[in-house]
Amino acid sequence: MPIASCHQTLSFHSPVKPRLITTAPPETVQQQLTKVPHHRLTREKWAVLTPLQRFVLVKLSQPGHENCNFWPALQEFGLT
Template sequence: MSPFFQFESDFVDSLRCIPMIVRYKLDTCGVKLKLHQWNKFSESDRQQTVDAPCSTEDEVRKYKELLHQLIEQRTGETATDLAIDENPSWNDAVNIPESVIQQAERVGVRITPKQWESLTPIQRFVLIKLSRSSHENANFLPAVKEFQLIPV
């Protein structure tokens, strides 16, 4: 099974943008990876950040170390650490974030609590990220369709 989403298909072959799976892991381990840093990574580096596990406490620590090492080696910069949310909203299968509700309304969709609950944490993460006002939001509707929240 591919770690990428269908709505990312226009860039995952080259990995020119940071894919959602890596963004999810970045939030999990608390490292800020800027696009210019990502662009200095080799294809192998990028694939390693996609493939490396980041679930258990030990894996999260090792993933963070990997990112620190890659950023330092490829850019000469020091990685920026971020606070890790102990209870991220994507792990909450009950409460739909207001940003998601509003973005869904903008595209003419209503996500029910039952649908929200049926999503995996990474799917909820994606919808939260794609609904933020600082994001271009172009992939929100394709993600909603991919997650089968509306008929395609």
């Protein structure tokens, strides 16, 4: 089965956490961004991210997480 067909038949049914649908990046993401020189994640940029991309950034910005993938995630999501 071609990949395109698989993507068309799959659906993702999961409740979206309120923190992932906000119009501004959560505090943990903002704090992590302070470690990235000359970078600011605006409300506009946050608003165009998918819920999954927001989840990834929230997860990577949590205390106790290595955070080594935060910058690569920003790059992958076109935020740099």
